[in-house]
Amino acid sequence: MWFFTDEEKELQKVCRDFAQNELAPYAQEHDEKETFNLKAFKKMGELGLLGITADPKYGGSGLGATAATIVMEEFGAVCASSTLSYLAHSILCVNNIQQNGSEEQKEKYLPKLISGEHIGCMGMSEPENGSDAIGIQTKAQQIGDEYEINGTKMWITNAQYSDIAYIYTRTGSEKKNLTTFILDKNNNEFTVGKPIHKMGMRASPTGELVFDKSRVPLSSRVGNEGDSTYHMMQNLEIERITIAGISLGIARSCVDQCVKYAKERKQFGKRIGDYQLIQKMISEMSTETEMMKHFLYSVAKEYDQGKKGPLIAAQVKLAIPKMATKIALDAIQLHGGYGYSREFPVERFLRDNKLNEIGAGTNEIMIMIIAKTLLGKEES
Numbered sequence: 590m591w592f593f594t595d596e597e598k599e600l601q602k603v604c605r606d607f608a609q610n611e612l613a614p615y616a617q618e619h620d621e622k623e624t625f626n627l628k629a630f631k632k633m634g635e636l637g638l639l640g641i642t643a644d645p646k647y648g649g650s651g652l653g654a655t656a657a658t659i660v661m662e663e664f665g666a667v668c669a670s671s672t673l674s675y676l677a678h679s680i681l682c683v684n685n686i687q688q689n690g691s692e693e694q695k696e697k698y699l700p701k702l703i704s705g706e707h708i709g710c711m712g713m714s715e716p717e718n719g720s721d722a723i724g725i726q727t728k729a730q731q732i733g734d735e736y737e738i739n740g741t742k743m744w745i746t747n748a749q750y751s752d753i754a755y756i757y758t759r760t761g762s763e764k765k766n767l768t769t770f771i772l773d774k775n776n777n778e779f780t781v782g783k784p785i786h787k788m789g790m791r792a793s794p795t796g797e798l799v800f801d802k803s804r805v806p807l808s809s810r811v812g813n814e815g816d817s818t819y820h821m822m823q824n825l826e827i828e829r830i831t832i833a834g835i836s837l838g839i840a841r842s843c844v845d846q847c848v849k850y851a852k853e854r855k856q857f858g859k860r861i862g863d864y865q866l867i868q869k870m871i872s873e874m875s876t877e878t879e880m881m882k883h884f885l886y887s888v889a890k891e892y893d894q895g896k897k898g899p900l901i902a903a904q905v906k907l908a909i910p911k912m913a914t915k916i917a918l919d920a921i922q923l924h925g926g927y928g929y930s931r932e933f934p935v936e937r938f939l940r941d942n943k944l945n946e947i948g949a950g951t952n953e954i955m956i957m958i959i960a961k962t963l964l965g966k967e968e969s
Contacts, residue, residue: 590882590883590886590890592886592890593655593659596652596656597652597656597659600652600659600660601659601663603636604638604660604663604664605663607629607632607633607636607663607664608663608664608666608667608668609667611626611628611629611632612626612629612667612668612671613667613668615629615668616667616670616671616792616934616937617931617937619668619670619671619791620670620791620792620937621791621931623786623791623792624792625674625749625750625792625793625794626668626670626671626792627750630671630674630678630705630708631705632705633675633705634703634704634705634706635705637649637650637703638650638660638675638679639675639678639679639683639702639704640679640683640687640699640702640703641656641657641660641679642654642656642657642679642680642683642684642687642827643683643684643687643699643703644687644695644699647687647695647696647699647700647703648699648700648703648704649687649699649703653892653893654827654830654831654889654890654892654893655886655889655890655892655893657679657680657827657831657834657889658830658831658833658837658885658886658889659834660672660675660679660834661675661676661831661832661833661834661835661837661838662834662835662837662838662841663838664835664838665835665836665837665838665839666838666839666841666842667838667842668792669789669790669835669838669839669941669942669944670790670792670793670941671792672835672838673746673790673793673832673835673944673948674746674747674793674794676828676831676832676835677709677710677711677746677747677793678702678708678709678710678747680827680828680831681709681710681711681746681755681824681828682702682710682711682753682754682755683699683702683703683709684824684827685711685755685820685824686699686702686755686771686811687699688820688823688824689769689811689812689820689824690771690811691811691812693808694771694808694811698753701752702753707752707753708747708750708751708752708753709747709752709753709754709755710745710746710747710748710751710753710754710755710798711745711754711755711756712727712742712745712754712755712756712757712798713725713756713757713821714742714743714744715727715740715741715742715743716741716743719743719744720950720951720953720954722757723764723765723767723818724764725757725758725759725767726740726759727739727740727741727742727756727757727758727759727800728740728758729758729759729760729768729770730760731760731807732804734806734807735806735807736770736804736806736807736809736810737802737803737804738756738758738770738772738778738779738800738802738803738805739800739801739802739803740758740800741782741798741799742754742756742797742798742800743785743797744785744795744948745796745797745798746793746794746795746948747793747794748781748782748784748794748795748796748797748798749781749784749794749796750794751774751781752773752774752775753771753772753773753774754771754772754774754778754779754798755769755770755771755772755811756769756770756771756772756779756798757769757817757820757821758817760814760815761814761815765815765818766814766815767815767817768810768811768813768814768815768816768817769810769811769812769816769817769820770805770809770810770811771809772803772805772809777803778803778804778805778809779798779799779800780798781796781797781798782796782797782798782799783796783797784796785797787944788940788943789937789939789940789942789943789944790940790944791940822899825899825902825949825950826892826897826898826899826902827892827902829902829903829905829906829949829950829955830885830888830889830892830902830905830906831889832906832910832945832948832949833881833885833905833910833945834885834889835941835942835945836881836909836912836913836945837878837881837882837885837909837913839913839916839917839938839941839942840877840878840881840912840913840916840917841878841882842934842938843874843878843913843916843917843919843920843938844871844874844878844920846920846924846933846934846935847870847871847874847919847920847923847935848862850923850924850927850933851867851871851923861923867923870919870922870923871923873919874916874919874920877912877915877916878916881908881909881913884905884908884909885905885909888901888902888904888905898962899958899962900958900962900963903950903955903958903959903962904955904959906949906955907952907955907956907959910942910945910946910952911946911952913942913945914942914943914946917935917938917939917942918939920935920938920939921935921936921939
C-alpha cells in the first residue's frame with residue numbers, strides 16, 4: 590500500500606520470506622496430519638513477531654493494526670492455520686494483556702509470550718455460549734485471597750499448547766458482571782479437554798479449557814470485577830480487522846494459483862487462459878482482491894490513527910472473509926476436478942477461509958452490529 594511506512598514495508602518483506610521458507614513447504618502436510626508447526630511458531634518469536642503490538646520494553650515491536658494485518662496477510666497467503674494460531678497468541682492473548690493488564694502482569698507474562706517461550710490463548714466461547722459472549726457461564730467466586738473458577742471454554746485456538754490463558758468469567762448475577770483473569774497452566778490453574786477436529790484450519794490446534802475448582806490468586810484478576818465487557822469489546826475490534834488479513838492473503842493466493850494454472854492447463858488445443866470466460870473469472874477475482882486490500886488497510890491505518898468503533902470493524906469482518914470465500918469457490922471452479930482434489934491448494938484455501946466467516950463473530954453477528962449501529966437500536 591502506498592501509505593506503508595518504511596518499517597511496515599520491511600516487515601512485509603520479512604514476513605513474505607518467512608512464509609515462503611518456514612510455512613509454505615509444510616502447510617499441506619500439517620493440514621493433512623492435523624499437526625501444529627511449532628518450530629515455525631517459535632521462530633516467529635525469534636523474529637520479534639509474537640508481540641507485534643506490545644511495548645518494546647517487554648520485548649514487543651510497538652506497532653499497530655496495520656503492521657499486524659500485514660503479518661496476517663503474508664502468513665495467511667501460504668498457511669492460514671499457522672496464522673490463526675499466531676493471531677490467537679499475538680492479538681487475543683498478548684495484545685489483551687498489553688492493553689488491559691497491570692504493570693506487574695505485563696512484566697510477569699509478556700516477555701515469555703513475546704519470545705515464544707510461552708504460548709498463549711484466549712477463552713471467551715463456551716459450549717452453550719459462542720456468539721452470546723455476554724451470556725458466559727464460567728464462574729469465578731472469591732474465597733479469601735483467591736478465586737475459585739468453574740466452567741469450560743470451547744473452540745479455543747492453541748488450547749493444547751498454551752501455557753497462558755486470558756479468560757472471561759462471570760462474577761455476579763447481573764448480565765454484564767464479567768471479570769477477566771490471566772491463568773498459568775504451569776501452576777495447574779487450568780487443564781485442557783478434548784481436541785476438536787475441524788473442516789479447515791486443521792493445522793491450528795483447537796480444544797477445550799476446563800476449570801474444575803481451579804484456585805487462582807487475586808493477582809490473576811485483570812482490572813476490577815465487572816471490567817470484562819470493556820476488555821472484550823475493545824479487543825474484538827483489532828481482532829476483526831486483523832483476521833480479515835488472513836482472508837486477504839487467501840484471496841491473493843487463489844488469484845496467483847488461477848493465473849498460474851490458466852497459463853499451463855490446456856483444453857481443446859489451447860491454454861484455458863485464452864478463453865474469455867476464464868479471463869473474466871480471473872479479472873473479477875483479481876479486482877475483488879484489490880478492493881479487499883484497499884478497504885482493509887485503509888481501515889487498519891485509520892484504526893492506528895485513532896478512528897475506532899464497532900461499526901467499521903464489523904463491516905471489514907463481514908465483507909472481506911465473505912468475498913474471499915467467493916473467490917476460493919471460483920478458484921476451485923476454474924481448476925475443475927483438480928480444484929476439488931488435494932493436488933492443488935485451492936480446496937484448502939476454501940476450507941480454511943470458512944472459519945473466518947465464523948470466528949471472531951459470525952457473519953450474522955456482524956450484520957446485527959452494523960444494523961444496530963446504523964439504525965440506532967439500543968440493546969435490550
